[in-house]
Amino acid sequence: MNRREFLNKILKVTGLTVYHPYVAKEESVPFRSTGNSVNRKVWEIYKKRKETVSQKLEDTYAILVDLNKCIGCRRCEWACNEWNKNPNKPIKEFEKSRFEKNSVFNEIRRTTAGQFTVVNRFFDEKTGKPVYVKIQCMHCLDPACVSACFVGAFTKTPEGAVIYNPDACVGCRYCLIACPFDIPAYEYFDPFTPQVTKCTMCFDRIVEGEVPACVAICSADALKFGKRKELLELAHKIIEDNPDKYVPYVYGEHDFGGTNWLYISPVPFEKLGFPMGYNETPAKFTRNFLFAVKVLEILAAPPLVYLAYKSLSDKSKTGGKNEDK
Amino acid sequence: MKTNSWFREKILLGQDFKDYIAGLLTPWNLIVGIILILGIYALGYRILFGFGPATNLTNEYPWGLWKTLNILAEIPLSAPGLAIGTAVYLFKVKDYKMFARPAVLASLLGYVFGVLTLIFDLGRYDRVLYPFVLFWGLESVLFLTAWHFFLYILICFVEWFPAFFEWVGAERARNLFAKLGVWATALGVIITGGHQAALGALFLIIPTKLHPLWYSSLLPVFFLVSAVFAGIAVFIVQATITYKVYRNQLVNFNYKEFHRRLLSLSKILVVVLVAYLLLKLLDLAHYNKWKYLFTPYGYWYLVELIGFVVIPIITLIIGIKAKWVKWVQLSAFWVILGLILNRFNVGLIAYRWYIPLSQKYWPTWMEVAFSLSMITWAIVVYKFIIKRMPILKH
Ligand code: SF4
Ligand code: SF4
Ligand code: SF4
Numbered sequence: 001m002n003r004r005e006f007l008n009k010i011l012k013v014t015g016l017t018v019y020h021p022y023v024a025k026e027e028s029v030p031f032r033s034t035g036n037s038v039n040r041k042v043w044e045i046y047k048k049r050k051e052t053v054s055q056k057l058e059d060t061y062a063i064l065v066d067l068n069k070c071i072g073c074r075r076c077e078w079a080c081n082e083w084n085k086n087p088n089k090p091i092k093e094f095e096k097s098r099f100e101k102n103s104v105f106n107e108i109r110r111t112t113a114g115q116f117t118v119v120n121r122f123f124d125e126k127t128g129k130p131v132y133v134k135i136q137c138m139h140c141l142d143p144a145c146v147s148a149c150f151v152g153a154f155t156k157t158p159e160g161a162v163i164y165n166p167d168a169c170v171g172c173r174y175c176l177i178a179c180p181f182d183i184p185a186y187e188y189f190d191p192f193t194p195q196v197t198k199c200t201m202c203f204d205r206i207v208e209g210e211v212p213a214c215v216a217i218c219s220a221d222a223l224k225f226g227k228r229k230e231l232l233e234l235a236h237k238i239i240e241d242n243p244d245k246y247v248p249y250v251y252g253e254h255d256f257g258g259t260n261w262l263y264i265s266p267v268p269f270e271k272l273g274f275p276m277g278y279n280e281t282p283a284k285f286t287r288n289f290l291f292a293v294k295v296l297e298i299l300a301a302p303p304l305v306y307l308a309y310k311s312l313s314d315k316s317k318t319g320g321k322n323e324d325k
Numbered sequence: 326m327k328t329n330s331w332f333r334e335k336i337l338l339g340q341d342f343k344d345y346i347a348g349l350l351t352p353w354n355l356i357v358g359i360i361l362i363l364g365i366y367a368l369g370y371r372i373l374f375g376f377g378p379a380t381n382l383t384n385e386y387p388w389g390l391w392k393t394l395n396i397l398a399e400i401p402l403s404a405p406g407l408a409i410g411t412a413v414y415l416f417k418v419k420d421y422k423m424f425a426r427p428a429v430l431a432s433l434l435g436y437v438f439g440v441l442t443l444i445f446d447l448g449r450y451d452r453v454l455y456p457f458v459l460f461w462g463l464e465s466v467l468f469l470t471a472w473h474f475f476l477y478i479l480i481c482f483v484e485w486f487p488a489f490f491e492w493v494g495a496e497r498a499r500n501l502f503a504k505l506g507v508w509a510t511a512l513g514v515i516i517t518g519g520h521q522a523a524l525g526a527l528f529l530i531i532p533t534k535l536h537p538l539w540y541s542s543l544l545p546v547f548f549l550v551s552a553v554f555a556g557i558a559v560f561i562v563q564a565t566i567t568y569k570v571y572r573n574q575l576v577n578f579n580y581k582e583f584h585r586r587l588l589s590l591s592k593i594l595v596v597v598l599v600a601y602l603l604l605k606l607l608d609l610a611h612y613n614k615w616k617y618l619f620t621p622y623g624y625w626y627l628v629e630l631i632g633f634v635v636i637p638i639i640t641l642i643i644g645i646k647a648k649w650v651k652w653v654q655l656s657a658f659w660v661i662l663g664l665i666l667n668r669f670n671v672g673l674i675a676y677r678w679y680i681p682l683s684q685k686y687w688p689t690w691m692e693v694a695f696s697l698s699m700i701t702w703a704i705v706v707y708k709f710i711i712k713r714m715p716i717l718k719h
Contacts (some may be wrong), residue, residue: 034399112384144530148467153461168460171448174467178530185384186448191375194448240709275533285529286466292471293522297515307415308511312504314417
């Protein structure tokens with residue numbers, strides 16, 4: 001053990017270390033916030049639009065991901081970082097991963113405070129070919145995060161994007177717990193003004209009539225942007241036309257109440273880390289609970305008021321304060 | 326001069342300042358002091374440098390030891406105050422009158438220090454009042470929980486004020502709060518049930534992320550019922566310890582009578598435990614979860630259910646039959662451990678059970694220090710008050 005190691009050890013024991021063994025894997029910029037500015041930018045746009053633009057839209061926007069076409073170039077990750085001003089590296093670094101033996105693909109990653117989208121690699125058991133899966137916020141139709149937040153910091157916009165108000169968030173991180181896709185991430189290394197971060201569906205682009213940054217850069221035609229209804233039809237048509245290439249399932253059509261990101265895939269979704277088995281929003285369960293609590297509390301109130309009243313009137317009969325002694 | 330002697334009488338218990346401090350220097354207090362200092366260090370570190378360096382919280386495990394131990398476990402363990410208060414003030418169960426004030430005080434402190442921990446578990450503790458004032462997330466179980474905590478603490482204060490004003494010597498205020506206390510208790514019954522269940526309901530929203538053996542639509546019921554039995558168990562343990570330690574404060578303390586009451590309370594404890602066990606079995610059967618039992622998590626589930634529910638039921642029954650008070654007291658302690666285990670299982674161990682063990686959450690020493698120090702604070706303040714105010718002998 002040389003001096004430096006020794007010092008590090010001391011620092012670690014006293015908790016004075018700046019390097020955290022586990023989190024460092026996720027976040028490489030300890031002691032600083034990831035400098036998220038896009039949350040606030042998007043929220044301001046939303047607030048302004050709420051006043052000026054009519055909020056009635058025919059249908060929400062959506063993105064269809066065709067996992068058969070994705071080549072794992074990770075350019076979408078780069079473009080996302082670039083547009084949202086997240087920590088970034090040269091695009092070459094991203095592109096070369098799929099040719100390397102030791103790359104980020106060796107482990108399954110998740111979104112973090114500085115990465116709103118990541119591409120993971122799985123293998124098709126039958127053909128042995130890699131299947132790349134881009135993940136990001138699914139922009140659920142009835143999102144668990146919106147329902148879970150106790151200050152209402154999340155909003156589902158009429159455009160379909162689920163966005164976040166950094167001025168309301170208290171930092172309880174219940175949204176991280178609630179999201180079935182484990183998408184929201186927290187700026188644990190920002191001591192004073194940490195935020196929850198996640199994909200905004202490039203709300204600031206789509207309101208300008210542009211497609212999201214990842215869609216714009218994807219040259220493999222794996223990402224399609226459009227109206228949700230049309231994309232759903234398209235997805236079903238693609239599956240119908242190529243029954244041997246796709247499993248007959250459009251992920252996100254009904255899952256967890258439906259999402260604005262839709263996926264079609266050559267392998268069953270449960271093999272790709274998608275949570276399965278729930279076709280309703282998980283928010284339903286907590287809603288039912290809240291309703292039940294209210295009912296029970298209302299039912300309990302009259303007898304309790306009666307008891308309290310009775311107890312007090314007994315007391316005054318027996319001469320007040322002695323009773324409590 | 327007058328205030329000085331007041332201070333001496335009421336705070337220093339009639340001792341000189343010097344004597345008082347000297348009297349505090351016991352080995353036991355030394356340990357307490359170290360825990361408190363480490364806790365303050367950990368808190369300062371967390372405030373200055375944030376969660377990242379101070380804790381092992383990650384995106385995978387956004388809720389760690391502070392939420393699990395100081396909220397999920399501590400809140401049900403602080404429940405007895407109200408239950409006893411209800412029995413005494415609303416239903417006029419005279420038998421337990423002597424227990425009411427210590428129980429209410431313990432409850433109040435448990436909540437206050439639990440919530441204080443929670444505040445520093447918020448990324449933006451400076452905004453802790455937002456859900457009460459500015460932003461209302463009406464659809465959130467956490468919103469309900471936050472409000473209920475807040476109201477409950479108010480209620481505990483109201484119930485505790487008679488003792489406080491008696492101590493200060495404000496007769497009128499004392500009588501006012503004694504009256505208000507009855508109303509507070511009535512409101513408190515509603516509030517308690519609501520938020521004990523809500524703590525379980527927090528996890529209703531993650532059907533895919535909590536292990537199926539622990540996830541159930543009955544989660545709120547489980548949390549409520551287990552809060553009831555844990556409350557009784559805590560009460561038995563707390564009364565045992567309090568009356569042992571402060572025996573000298575009590576004149577004419579009737580041990581026979583005391584033991585008789587503990588035994589009759591433990592009968593209720595058994596009934597609630599059995600109800601809980603039956604509900605758990607119903608849950609297993611209704612959702613057909615038997616197949617999970619023979620997996621590693623299944624074995625762990627059985628440890629919880631058999632080791633900490635079935636076994637205490639058996640030992641309690643034996644103890645009650647044979648009138649072994651010690652045995653009953655130990656079983657009650659065992660039940661408390663079981664509740665803590667259950668909350669850790671739901672909050673940490675079975676939460677995202679599918680991620681590899683190496684990525685599981687493990688608290689840093691600072692998290693442990695802060696957690697323990699907040700519990701220690703509660704005990705220190707409890708002792709401080711009980712020595713001075715008319716809590717036991719009244
Ligand atoms: S994927 Fe998660 S973060 Fe995104 S909208 Fe759905 S619940 Fe919210
Ligand atoms: S961390 Fe913020 S956004 Fe997430 S639930 Fe808590 S208050 Fe809401
Ligand atoms: S989605 Fe498109 S840009 Fe992203 S990795 Fe796949 S092919 Fe590349």
